[in-house]
């Protein structure tokens with residue numbers, strides 16, 4: 001199956017390049033990751049790789065039986081890049097053996113490429129003000145039922161210091177899109193955190209001008225999380241009034257070019273999404289060469305326009321995570337809080353399907369309930385220090401361990417395909 005796909009594509013690459021369609025974002029054309037790889041060899045400026053054109057141009061029957069093994073083995077050996085059709089087929093693994101095989105392969109690849117250590121990042125949600133109006137989010141501008149808060153720089157620094165004293169090696173600063181904090185404000189906070197200890201600082205504060213990102217990077221910020229949410233440009237526009245996928249991806253490219261480790265991610269179960277959309281989401285992560293990706297289920301919030309829609313499917317979320325791990329073997333994949341909110345054992349499940357990061361909430365207790373992207377977040381149950389000791393115990397029980405490093409993604413130039421532990425490989429098959 002896989003070799004047929006590759007053979008069929010070769011002749012299309014030149015034609016695809018000649019159309020230049022993807023470079024000007026004029027709609028959907030036949031384009032695979034292989035095409036894009038070729039295209040990427042030509043000169044590109046930030047923004048040019050943006051397109052909505054990755055799509056399924058032939059049938060996507062569910063992968064079955066031996067085909068599933070063939071596909072997962074190919075990924076495992078790292079010889080061939082997954083393309084969007086492979087991804088879609090894997091996402092359609094049937095319940096039982098096929099899905100188990102998919103999860104086991106993701107776990108094996110996780111172990112082989114990033115090891116058994118789990119990186120623990122303390123997250124501080126420092127403002128729930130947001131200028132955006134995303135249809136699915138409780139922090140949206142038009143949700144007037146929500147009490148808003150902003151932490152002062154001193155409060156943020158104190159919470160960060162507490163987190164560092166508890167053992168966190170990464171502090172994640174997250175907020176709604178809140179221009180109240182200038183780039184200079186954020187830069188000063190980053191410098192303050194960095195002065196406490198040699199820790200990594202991750203920012204998750206939404207879209208900003210490149211010059212602002214540059215100021216934050218100069219101040220020492222190491223990583224930036226900016227989920228693309230959905231790779232379907234039309235759906236993106238419907239869900240994010242006044243915003244565009246094009247701008248989102250431009251921001252991600254700007255961040256990458258400034259030297260940030262860049263995280264993106266998407267929501268599983270959004271109204272209007274289907275298997276091909278999720279396949280495109282994973283393909284976009286790969287196209288952007290993301291260092292990190294958060295993949296979580298949609299959870300409806302009662303005070304949003306999507307209140308009446310059902311929550312995303314847990315198994316599909318895990319399948320998306322498992323396939324994403326295979327598509328980006330070196331990336332860091334957090335266990336999303338949304339998954340833990342829908343399933344009490346969400347953390348353990350995600351850790352067994354490719355996950356290698358946990359992000360406990362270390363926001364001061366008085367603010368936590370107000371950061372309500374969706375209701376009843378599992379993070380509300382986290383102790384003040386995020387429960388770092390309890391997490392260490394849980395990890396030990398499942399044969400994993402807390403990482404002692406900051407958990408940076410391995411730079412591309414230092415990556416190589418790790419050899420297979422054949423005994424382990426055979427045993428897991």
Ligand code: SF4
Pocket residue numbers: 130131132133134137138139140141175176177206373
């Ligand atoms: S998803 Fe982010 S940008 Fe959108 S409303 Fe919520 S906090 Fe704001």
